[in-house]
Amino acid sequence: MVNKKYDVVIIGGGIGGYYSAMALKKGGKTVALVEKNSLGGTALRWGALPVKKALDSFKGIKDKYNETKNIRENLINKWNEDLSILDSKIKEDLINENIDIYIGNGKFIDSKRFTVEDEILDAQYFIIATGTEPHSIKEIPIDGVNIITHKEAIDLTHIPKSITILGGNVEGIEFAALYAELGVDVIVIEKEDGILSGNDGDLVEPIETHLISKGVKIIKGIGAKSAKVSKGAVETLLEDGTIISTEKALVTFMRKPNFPLGIENTNIKTNENNIIVYENLLTDEQNIFAIGDINGILGMAHVAIQQGLSVADYILNGIPVDTSYYILPRAVFTLPEMAGVGKQELELKEDGISYKIGIALFKDSWRGWAKNIDCGFVKVILDEENKILGLWMIGENVSEYIGLIGSVIKDGKTADDLLSNLIIHPSLGESIREALLQGKNRR
Incomplete structure (x- = not known):
């Protein structure tokens, strides 16, 4: 195996890892970034940004049927091309800064070494930015075809005729808004008494009113008990015994941590949902940090960005990391x-x-x-x-x-x-x- 040395190795090519890598390289450090799938993560590649881009296409449209139809067709026809451009942009940004990129599911050998493919990356510091991924309960098994997550839902070249969205949270409601604009029959199931729980009613009401005007059916106060695929459709059983049948079901209500392989070869402590971090987002290893969703502090992209930049500033200049998010946009x-x-x-x-x-x-x-x-x-x-x-x-x-x-x-x-x-x-x-x-x- 080939041994390579870096000042910092970042594990996870999502938004937090991206910003941290760019800041560290500009600060004069040698940096490697390891990503097991596609660069960009949930925020840039697998949900947030693509959903916003798609929704932006429909802004300013006042129920003009032909115009909306043309937007839908153009959006779907160009979707793969647009995402390919996005992939290239993320990669080019990193390469232009001379950041080494490793694609593969790597593993910690110990607190100083990380192996990926046939190479050993030796680093003074590691930053874990592996995030989380969609999860479900055993009664609602995700198969990636009929019962899907945001990764499959954002593939606009395969739009279903109907979909049940399990969860009236931010992710669920954003997808409901997008799918409604694409002409899909949408049903949202929310166990709480209202969608977008935790927000004032007068702020939620205009969003809910718009969704209903687009034909979205919202079922509140009743949770989904189970789901199964039958005759090419997904049958969702609700807690009151109602069965809803749609072409697909989108699961949005749970996530699980992406712990890096070999974490047991270090002194890093974890619990069921996250890596435990302390002052300056350091783990129990004094050279390994954890940023973004994986540390369980706040699962928001802008928090991951801020943490990535702050840890870079700590490594470069010794400036303490501030994690007081009581004022959170x-x-x-x-x-x-x-x-x-x-x-x-x-x-x-x-x-x-x-x-x-x-x-x-x-x-x-x-x-x-x-x-x-x-x-x-x-x-x-x-x-x-x-x-x-x-x-x-x-x-x-x-x-x-x-x-x-x-x-x-x-x-x-x-x-x-x-x-x-x-x-x-x-x-x-x-x-x-x-x-x-x-x-x-x-x-």
């Missing part, structure tokens, strides 16, 4: 989108905290009028001293506006602090001002 990429940062009303009610809200509709802004916007709003949540506790939006592309708002809340800014800034006129951002003014003046 979130988005649901549906039609319309939901995005926001900070607290929601349901959290404040649970904690018994007094608050005020201000709401401004995008259609009431001058820019909203000019763009013929007919839905969406801004919602700000303030405490009794007008400090901003949360800022949330519903509307087209609102995920683009939220990214840096977290610093406003983290720094304890008030409504007056934001109102003292100039907001471009005319712009949809003026709706934030209107919501702040409304909330500020409430008792």
Whole structure:
């Protein structure tokens, strides 16, 4: 076997591993990245980004049948070509930075060596970024053909006529939105009393209303008990005895960790769902880090990116890793989108905290009028001293506006602090001002 030495070896070519590798290489380290399947992971290649790209195709369409039909056909016909371009872009970015890429299911020999194919990678540091993968219960066995995961669901060259989506979570609802636009008969099964659990009802309602208007059937408060394939269809048995038959079923409600092979040859500790990490995202091996979903802190792509960059900064400059995510931007990429940062009303009610809200509709802004916007709003949540506790939006592309708002809340800014800034006129951002003014003046 060939022995190669690196400063850092990253195990997992998803979004966290990608950003960490790029940052470390730019910082002067020799870097290798190991990926067992395809580069990009769930965020870039197997779900999140492709779903968003597909949904973007339908934005701005107002039920124009012929236009929607043409979009569907063009999207499906070009899908494999688009994903091939995406694969090439990820690989080229890494190669252009002179990052060595190894494709194969490698294994730890010990805390200093990792073998992949016929090569041994010797490194000062390892970063585990192997993520998680879809999982199910034994009564609903995933076969990848009829009972599928997001990896199969994103193959738009094989669109079913009907599908049952098991789980009204973010992944399930985003796929429901996409499949509805593609003309698929969609049924969503959600065991909780509402979809997108953990979000305020007024934020969820426009998304649910749009899905229903597209023919999506949403069953709430009843879970799926089992599923089986019969005569080319999937029969899903619900807890109340109802049987739903569709061409395919998409499982979204569970995930399991991708522990790297040979982890038992190190001192790394794990539990059932994740690798245990401590300060600076270090494991029980003081040269091995774990970032992203595999460490179980928060299963979101932007968290994995931040952790990947932070660990790189720690290795390069000794800067401690900050994992305080109490101010966490979130988005649901549906039609319309939901995005926001900070607290929601349901959290404040649970904690018994007094608050005020201000709401401004995008259609009431001058820019909203000019763009013929007919839905969406801004919602700000303030405490009794007008400090901003949360800022949330519903509307087209609102995920683009939220990214840096977290610093406003983290720094304890008030409504007056934001109102003292100039907001471009005319712009949809003026709706934030209107919501702040409304909330500020409430008792």
